Amino acid sequence: MGATFTAVETAESRAELAALADEIWHEYWPALIGAEQTDYMVEQFQSLAAIERALRDDAYEYWFLHDDSDGRLVGYTGGHPEPATNRYFISKIYLRAAERGHGFASQTVRFYESLCRERGLSALYLTVNKGNELAIRAYLGKGFVTIDSVETDIGEGYIMDDFIMEKQVG
Known part of the structure; x- marks a missing residue:
């Protein structure tokens, strides 16, 4: 299966992205972080307002992932370049449940590797x-290494307890 990456550029596509994010987050995250924290994080980081704020204030870029074989929407991804560190921060790689395990995440990493090469960035990283x-x-299987461990207070008593993983782009 191949993937096509379509940039999120219009008000309509941003609204579609927010709806997709809400769907995917609520199918996956409550089992790991609970329903209340999932709701909070969707509102803070995946809602239409959060997406528009990230685009405006933090130079975020978002793409839909479509299956090449039939054009169906399988997920989304997003992040932003960090010129000061010469890296690209991958903030989001999220796939619908039925689409996991079909190579779309691997294709997304390759997409970012190519993007980094085109832009002269030396690495990509994520939490x-x-x-x-x-x-x-x-991520380990795709060549990422763990470079740090962080606990981030995101408000309302919630903590994001993450690894930072990085991959050099040659």
């Missing part, structure tokens, strides 16, 4: 919840 063993194994 991953320490309890998300499936994602950690996947």
